[in-house]
Amino acid sequence: MAWSPDKTEVKSWNEWDTLRHVIVGRADDCHIPPEEPALDAKVPEDSDMRGQWGRRPQETIDRANELLDNFADQLRKRGVRVDRPVSIDHSQPVTTPDFHTDSQFGCMPPRDVLLTVGHEMLEATMSYRCRWFEYLNYRPLLKQYWEEDPRFRHEAAPKPRLTDADYHPDYLSEKIGDAQRLEWAAEKFFVTTEEEPLFDAADVLRFGKDLVVQHGFTTNLKGIEWLRRHFPDHRVHTVNFPGDPYPIHIDATFTPLRPGLIVNNPQRRLPEEQRGMFEKNGWEIVDAAQPAHNTPPPLCYSSTWLSMNVLVLDPKTVCVEKSEVYQAEQMDKLGMEVVEVELRDAYAFGGGLHCCTADVYRDGDCEDYFP
Ligand code: DAV
16 A cells, blocks of 8 residues: 555665655754763774763754754655654663663664664664663654554564673773774674674664674674574674774665665775675675765764765665765766755764664565565
8 A cells, every 4th residue: 555644654674665754863962971881982083072071062953953954854845754753861871780871872863773674663772871771762753653553563672781791891992093993893803792682773774685784883793693583584694894993883884775786885895705695686886985074073973984874765866965975976877866965064963864864664565685
């Protein structure tokens, strides 16, 4: 049955079929959280964020919200239903029997927490202590979907304990250096241990019957095994991108645009031995264009490769950040219509256009693209 804006339905099997309903995050009350093992390992060693924490400056929150509101309006004008989360108070400390953190993170970005697979939305375990309760920002929406859509499966992965046993102490030193980091990444020695299953939703890409999951700082092998057992009708593939000294989240690294076409970060190429399923089925993996910027904006966790963190609206249309002119040009050459969206001043809040959204409904069914 065709999608109707008057009826809530949760369904999304891939990253590219026509988007009808989406969640766009909010910058309200976002914090730079205090130091903790998994987060420190991700903050670049030369970053302006090292050693500081607290609520983000109000003018930056207001500016990010302005951009997120505009993005939501742009999507609505194209006929997409857009829902917004309800921010909890992130200044509240969190104490569990196993850990304490003096503040939380934010209501951004939803893609990190919510994994939509078919009629299910799954709350990820997360691996940062400051993000342990982040799902609460989305609970009002998920409650509504559950009440309005009788097929909707609201699931949550087991909450992790996040004791010190979850983190390798080698990553806690102030200065490690990129050479050492790259060596460790090549050996698949990441900050998170295999103490218990850990994953962020943004390490997962959906290709119909196949789920492609990055093993890195925020997702460990037990997390991937947990996903494999949780989705028994799917094939779950583990991938690595050895050129990344700070490997978190797959969505500034490997970006499917439509069946048969993926854009891959040229500094983080998928290794030959992991290309088999794509090559056998005639998928093309092309190098992404260079980012337009040499540095991330101030107080930003992510790299300049948010340039390729695009949101596909349908197999012919893609949202690209307005200043990312090289990425837009490449999309055009690849036959995509480009929708420009201004978002750079919100990057610091956790990412780009893919990050700051979470799928609720896309057309299409669960297909097997790699038979
Ligand atoms: O390149 O810093 C950012 C991914 C955000 N979801 C990077 C990865």
